[in-house]
Amino acid sequence: MSTTPAFTVPPLVAGKPPSDLFKRILRDKRVVVACGSGGVGKTTTSAALGLFAALAGKRVLVLTIDPARRLANALGLEEFGNSARAVSLAELGFEPQPGGSLSAMMLDMKQTFDDMVADYAAHPGDLERIRQNRLYRSMSQALAGIQEYMAVAKLYTVLQTNAYDLIVLDTPPTSHALDFLDAPRRFVDFLDHDALQWLLKSTATAGKLSFRLLDVGSSYMMKTIGRLSGVDILREIGEFVSSFYPLFLGFKDRSDKIAQLLVSRDLGFVVVSAPTQPQIDEALFFHRKLLHEGLRALSVLVNRLHRALPEDAVDASATTALQTLLGDPALAAAAMQAGADHNALVTAEQVELRRLKGEVEVHAPVCGVYELDEDVHSLQGLFAMGEQIFLRDDR
Amino acid sequence: MERLFDTRVRIVTGKGGVGKSLVALSLAIVAARRGKRVLFLETNPPESVTRFLGKPKLDGEPRLVYENLWMAGLIPSEAIREYALMTLKFKALYNAVFENRIVRYFLRAVPSLSEFVLLGKLWFHEGERSGDAPKYDLIVVDAPATGHLISWLRVPHVFDEMMPTGPLKKSARDMLDMLLDPKRTKLDIVTVPEEMPVNEAIEIAHAAMQHRLATRGLTFINRILPPLPDALVATLHAGLAGADGATQKRFAALERTVATREHWRQLGEEYLQRLPAADLKRAIRLAKRAVPIADEAAVMALAAELEAQL
Numbered sequence: 149m150s151t152t153p154a155f156t157v158p159p160l161v162a163g164k165p166p167s168d169l170f171k172r173i174l175r176d177k178r179v180v181v182a183c184g185s186g187g188v189g190k191t192t193t194s195a196a197l198g199l200f201a202a203l204a205g206k207r208v209l210v211l212t213i214d215p216a217r218r219l220a221n222a223l224g225l226e227e228f229g230n231s232a233r234a235v236s237l238a239e240l241g242f243e244p245q246p247g248g249s250l251s252a253m254m255l256d257m258k259q260t261f262d263d264m265v266a267d268y269a270a271h272p273g274d275l276e277r278i279r280q281n282r283l284y285r286s287m288s289q290a291l292a293g294i295q296e297y298m299a300v301a302k303l304y305t306v307l308q309t310n311a312y313d314l315i316v317l318d319t320p321p322t323s324h325a326l327d328f329l330d331a332p333r334r335f336v337d338f339l340d341h342d343a344l345q346w347l348l349k350s351t352a353t354a355g356k357l358s359f360r361l362l363d364v365g366s367s368y369m370m371k372t373i374g375r376l377s378g379v380d381i382l383r384e385i386g387e388f389v390s391s392f393y394p395l396f397l398g399f400k401d402r403s404d405k406i407a408q409l410l411v412s413r414d415l416g417f418v419v420v421s422a423p424t425q426p427q428i429d430e431a432l433f434f435h436r437k438l439l440h441e442g443l444r445a446l447s448v449l450v451n452r453l454h455r456a457l458p459e460d461a462v463d464a465s466a467t468t469a470l471q472t473l474l475g476d477p478a479l480a481a482a483a484m485q486a487g488a489d490h491n492a493l494v495t496a497e498q499v500e501l502r503r504l505k506g507e508v509e510v511h512a513p514v515c516g517v518y519e520l521d522e523d524v525h526s527l528q529g530l531f532a533m534g535e536q537i538f539l540r541d542d543r
Numbered sequence: 544m545e546r547l548f549d550t551r552v553r554i555v556t557g558k559g560g561v562g563k564s565l566v567a568l569s570l571a572i573v574a575a576r577r578g579k580r581v582l583f584l585e586t587n588p589p590e591s592v593t594r595f596l597g598k599p600k601l602d603g604e605p606r607l608v609y610e611n612l613w614m615a616g617l618i619p620s621e622a623i624r625e626y627a628l629m630t631l632k633f634k635a636l637y638n639a640v641f642e643n644r645i646v647r648y649f650l651r652a653v654p655s656l657s658e659f660v661l662l663g664k665l666w667f668h669e670g671e672r673s674g675d676a677p678k679y680d681l682i683v684v685d686a687p688a689t690g691h692l693i694s695w696l697r698v699p700h701v702f703d704e705m706m707p708t709g710p711l712k713k714s715a716r717d718m719l720d721m722l723l724d725p726k727r728t729k730l731d732i733v734t735v736p737e738e739m740p741v742n743e744a745i746e747i748a749h750a751a752m753q754h755r756l757a758t759r760g761l762t763f764i765n766r767i768l769p770p771l772p773d774a775l776v777a778t779l780h781a782g783l784a785g786a787d788g789a790t791q792k793r794f795a796a797l798e799r800t801v802a803t804r805e806h807w808r809q810l811g812e813e814y815l816q817r818l819p820a821a822d823l824k825r826a827i828r829l830a831k832r833a834v835p836i837a838d839e840a841a842v843m844a845l846a847a848e849l850e851a852q853l
């Protein structure tokens with residue numbers, strides 16, 4: 149791990165110094181994980197952080213999962229493929245600090261899983277047998293937490309290359325953000341469980357396909373399971389487990405390392421949320437989970453806030469003013485209604501924001517991000533969003 | 544559209560957070576109001592829709608919540624237990640097998656099994672009878688989101704292919720009979736006018752056909768921003784351009800709000816254009832409320848809006 153030389157963070161744009169959050173990331177972190185429930189802006193935030201860190205002179209990789217198409221286009225990510233693409237910053241109109249560069253990679257879960265299977269399979273024959281196994285075929289997709297696990301597994305591989313100063317990891321759109329944190333551990337637990345060890349041991353000693361499950365096929369318990377399921381499924385499970393033996397060991401090794409990585413000081417979490425009740429609930433839940441694990445969020449972002457309209461644009465006197473302005477009472481009424489709806493939304497958002505701050509702020513800064521006038525589909529858009537998070541507004 | 548409620552089972556899905564639960568609940572409320580005996584089944588009880596209604600959380604046992612409307616949660620651990628008891632017949636045998644450490648471990652590790660028994664539970668309720676008639680005329684399932692739904696409904700296919708014989712295979716066949724019969728089951732898709740939810744709606748529609756999950760039913764487009772009068776944005780802009788400085792300052796933010804709202808609305812409509820190409824034509828549109836739906840009155844209003852379009 150290279151040590152970062154002492155540095156001063158350059159002011160990125162005239163008059164706007166970096167925010168404390170940004171300084172901290174640049175100084176201490178090699179990995180930042182953006183997490184939160186689906187649709188709140190994790191992918192966009194990850195890309196915005198990548199952009200700003202690159203502008204500040206870091207070699208950055210954004211490892212993303214599911215960019216909206218217009219954002220993917222902006223990053224030059226038309227396809228999956230598990231390979232990093234350099235993102236040209238030319239269109240922004242100003243140069244990054246020396247050494248700064250931005251790359252992006254779109255993660256292909258299935259490919260990562262298959263790569264890992266190939267890495268760990270002892271013999272080519274094993275590999276083929278695993279791939280043909282019906283259980284594997286249905287399981288490689290259904291296995292709980294597999295997506296989350298793949299994301300961190302890929303992160304681990306990329307880290308090993310030392311090609312980047314900072315990696316920003318976008319996480320899969322789980323409805324439960326904490327699945328992500330639990331995934332590697334669930335894997336380790338699964339692999340460590342004595343039931344599996346019991347099976348594997350008997351598998352390893354008894355040689356191919358003749359293992360305890362079948363040996364004890366006559367036992368009371370197995371007979372009953374057989375009655376429930378039909379016998380072939382038992383054979384397939386056995387075959388699966390026996391072919392997977394070296395793989396399991398490899399997975400376990402990597403899961404342990406990944407679990408260590410998640411708690412390391414080089415890594416920080418940014419929790420992304422939206423100012424609506426279910427999303428704030430999720431963010432609170434995730435934040436508690438982090439604390440419980442002895443981890444700390446670098447920040448909790450509340451994305452897509454709206455600004456209240458000034459009082460005199462929505463009060464009673466505004467109706468007459470608008471009627472004069474628009475020359476049509478129906479249009480004036482519609483404008484008034486739109487204004488009232490908007491302010492009702494802002495009020496509801498502020499209630500949620502306060503609820504979040506009340507619990508979180510003693511532990512981590514809460515940062516509000518206003519919704520832009522357009523969805524984010526260009527470097528300019530990313531800049532406008534990132535500016536709110538990574539630069540200090542000293543007005 | 545009255546036929547809507549002649550289907551025995553409606554499975555309601557969509558991307559996370561689009562309003563699946565609320566749409567499913569509204570459907571159930573409308574049907575119950577029209578005199579159907581309805582069972583609302585929820586697949587993720589921790590976030591029960593009962594929070595919207597100010598009622599306690601659901602458990603596995605159907606509970607009468609409104610006239611003609613029963614509600615229950617589909618809970619994996621309960622369902623596994625019931626299924627095993629049904630198949631094994633004896634409680635002692637169940638305890639011997641299912642309370643076994645190793646067996647429990649493998650049951651947990653194979654996620655498909657709990658999904659399988661949840662479908663079994665749905666199938667059971669569909670077949671429940673009281674006297675000569677089915678106990679419920681209609682079952683509305685508040686189903687998991689896209690990815691999970693697809694693997695859920697594929698499970699009986701997997702079991703059917705994998706098992707040579709035995710009770711699991713028979714159950715899988717029964718489930719497939721129910722799911723693939725358009726008179727018995729329909730898959731309703733909920734989306735909102737945003738890019739990812741629309742893409743996911745299309746993804747489900749394809750998956751439903753490609754993997755033979757179930758026959759597609761209705762499309763619901765939730766959270767539609769009510770359009771502003773056509774002339775508003777332009778007239779406001781023109782009016783302010785000719786106004787004095789104080790008026791401009793007073794209404795500048797309102798003008799921007801109105802313009803931005805139109806922008807997002809139009810962008811949303813653009814995304815929705817992709818739906819017909821994916822054969823998602825007949826859609827029920829539900830307006831976005833100024834504030835999130837959070838109480839019984841707001842739920843009832845959504846149900847009324849839905850009913851008006853049937």
Ligand SMILES: Nc1ncnc2c1ncn2[C@@H]1O[C@H](COP(=O)(O)OP(=O)(O)OP(=O)(O)O)[C@@H](O)[C@H]1O
Nearest residue numbers: 559560561562563564565766830831832835836837
């Ligand atoms: N038409 C609407 N207008 C305003 N708010 C809405 C509307 N529809 C849904 N909501 C809000 O969106 C949120 C999500 O709704 P709901 O719980 O039904 O979604 P879901 O798809 O079931 O989510 P999950 O995937 O988490 O189960 C709720 O807080 C609800 O208040």
Ligand SMILES: Nc1ncnc2c1ncn2[C@@H]1O[C@H](COP(=O)(O)OP(=O)(O)O)[C@@H](O)[C@H]1O
Nearest residue numbers: 186187188189190191192216518519520523524
């Ligand atoms: N602050 C914002 N202003 C405007 N649009 C935003 C903002 N944040 C996110 N978006 C838009 O919201 C959509 C979802 O964002 P995304 O980052 O893909 O969410 P997630 O990764 O959490 O699912 C995208 O179309 C994005 O452009």
Ligand SMILES: [Mg+2]
Nearest residue numbers: 190191214215
């Ligand atoms: Mg994303």
Ligand SMILES: [Mg+2]
Nearest residue numbers: 563564590685
């Ligand atoms: Mg729901």
